Amino acid sequence: MTDPGDANGENTQEETGGEAERERVEPRGREAGPGRGHTIVVGAGMAGLAAADRLADEGERVTVVEGRDRVGGRIHSVPGWGGSATLDVGASWMRGEENNPLADLVHEIGVRTAVFNRSTETAYDPKGRRLLFDRHRRNMEDVHLLQEHMYWATVGANPQESMEEGINQALYDANLVRARARDANEIVHRIAEADHGADAEEVAFSAVAALHEFSGDDVVFPDGMGQVTDHLARGLDVRLEHVVLEVLHGDDGVGVRVDTPDGEEALTADRVLVTLPLGVLKAGQVGFAPPLSDEKRDAVERLGNGSLEKVFLRFDEVFWGDAQVIVNLGTEEGAWFHWYAGQRVLGAPILVSRNGGRAARFLEGRDDGEVVEHAMAALRGMFRKAPDPVDHLVTHWADDPFSRGAFSYTAVGSGDGDRVALGDPVGDRLFFAGEATEIEHTATVHGALLSGRREADRILTL
Template sequence: MQEDVGAEITEEPAGGGDAPAPAPEPRGREAAPGRGHTIVIGAGLAGLAAADRLAGAGERVTVLEGRDRTGGRVHSVREWDGTTFDAGASWMRGEENNPLADLVRSLGLRTAVFNRSTETAYDPKGRRLLFDRHRRNMEDVNLLQEHMYWANIGAGPQDSMEQGIDQALYDANLVRARARDAKEIVYRMVEADHGADAEEVSFEAVGAVHEFSGDDVVFPDGMGQVTDHLARGLDVRLEHVVLGVAHGGDGVSVRVDAPGGEETLTADRVVVTLPLGVLKADGVDFHPELPEDKRLAIERLGSGRLEKLFLRFDEVFWGDAEVLVHLGTEQGAWFHWYAGQRVLGAPVLVSRNGGAPARFLAAMSEGEVVEHAMASLRTMFRKAPDPLDHHLTAWTDDPFARGAFSYSAVGSGDGDRVALRASVDDRLFFAGEATEIEHMATVHGALLSGLRAADMVLEAQD
């Protein structure tokens, strides 16, 4: 929530036209001398990054995906007269020295940032806050975060983010309205960043994440372009739901429910990129069972809940603001709105709700969620019209996701992510954002994990 001026949308790459793109050359279909066959479970960013690197190194690769599309929790939706929006992962966190940014630039993809200098805040009654009041609130938030960072040094695994926030409020000597507003903003930030409540998130998570510098950017044409590129020419088998994974001295076998019925595929090894939420649901049978430290890590780490609502209107009624903040909403829902008139090129508002606000909305029907959102918007904009259309995500109920991303729950720590990423007998390898220590819950973390797992597979053969 910095107040920096957002950069302009980068120029679209030259070329294009309406001619269909040529079919990509098949790759990874045969093993080069000295290489073998690896099955990759999951065609999300982690799985496709692993498969892309393995295929490039001469490995035979088979990618199994339960959905009828690639991308996993990256899902670009194109349904509103050419407007593309990312229902899943959408932000690239820091574009400087970020390996994902390097890939994005090499592909010539358009990126954009929301203009934070236009950020406008409203009080619980829908009255616009004076600029100086909102600036003071954000200065208080930055002060709280600084105190939380230093207090985190002495934190233990059982300390929660809630306890850290309360201690920071005391240390910063914030009281009354200033303490109330700063605390609410930090709570909403925790819910959006972790998909969980402050009392559920480990306070140690404050200093655990390494952030790249530079702007946080989104993709006007969809982040799905990245996964589409990584999947080019690979043997990706959609609607292949993995039921079980077995391994032994002779290799691995993966049992799947495929369109033609149940079947078993064999290979030399497997890279598992199932989301933490799916592993926690225990829907895949491992034989022999996973090591105890890995099972305990799956149990201790948290799978966050975060959902988005996109609203499309016939015109912009909220002014030039690209970021809206609404304090004091019911159950904390609809705290943040991002306006897409410049970034997406259409009058679209999107809000993210995580943790308790997401659970509050989950008890409603889809129509009730939209009505609740509009009631909140009309507190700020009395004459806001009904939306022309909407899109509401349901990642928590998605059987192939079971949540948005991982978070460090109270009682968990870096050791759990180390255990989760460890290979088993040089047959089972693991990737996904949940296996990352410094880059968990990020798209670049998923990318790095896939590359790391692929390198481990290749090293095991040398």
């Protein structure tokens, strides 16, 4: 039996991370304080580290096991790309600064942020012609009108009603026709695909009114969002490359079986907090003994697991003008609808595109060269003389065994009750956190943060 509290283990976070800051910090959470116990946290993403951070500060002994060779989970900052830029290849936005607990943490740490200014957005039609400012502004006004109709129509919506049905009804109610209906319809669909990682036909219409957004500016992180999870992990006993095979729980104790570089180990504790992504739970690659309840397993099955992939293209120079957001209408399967220009935030001539739902699946299975070729064909539809990129990076979150996708969404036939069931503890031994267990803040980093703190507080009351 391996003692998971051994601070001298070869896989502790300080020893494998390599960052000077990690080596300087004092170990914490290695011994239980008076009246406290020992919790194993499965997963070193935002939810797991937020919980571990709070537990350690309150005197709990904490061991974090993580299958990857890094912390952060679906937050992954790649520094020095092209010699200078830091890319957030996973989560990258903080939606609304005001009253956002993530914003409070970011300010506490002193992480540099930049406001993402969408006022410089430009749009191009399917033939590559730039839309006049007034035309694009009218399109966005139509989109907001549709979204308003959809929001109020969700009152009384049944779980089997899809967002596609809601969009169609909103188009009728708003009396939009011809080109205005076509453009607004496309933009609303592309926004839904990016927000939920799924097609409108797959997303429950009730999800339109389910999310709570904070007010204030949306911001990004020029030096990487990974600084936040690195900060939360400071001094903790984080066992990297520890792949959880099975979670054992019962009245007589709890523990996990893990596959490590040195072979299989069994770790025991007073409690286990599981923060695995929904995609990993759906894949069934982590066992539970005894099995989870039917209610919890049904929730995992009903909730949707979204797909969203990014493509980063670096060029020798900027050829797209001053716009920070470029909208491309009428693209194949909706791919390359949004381009984000990185010259101001990243300090380099970089374009980023996010493809969700149908577009992500359309590109799935292609090698990186094919994806870049397809992206460049779309760009050259708007910018005829666009040069070849000097570098590229294509994400593959759907293929990542430790994520199996991007984030959860409320699928047709699922609802808030499934998220509650997923997050419910099993007795006072087994706990669950992660953005998929949040109701008002799903598919967000701050939702993951809140879920981790929620379960830490629940554990601390024991």
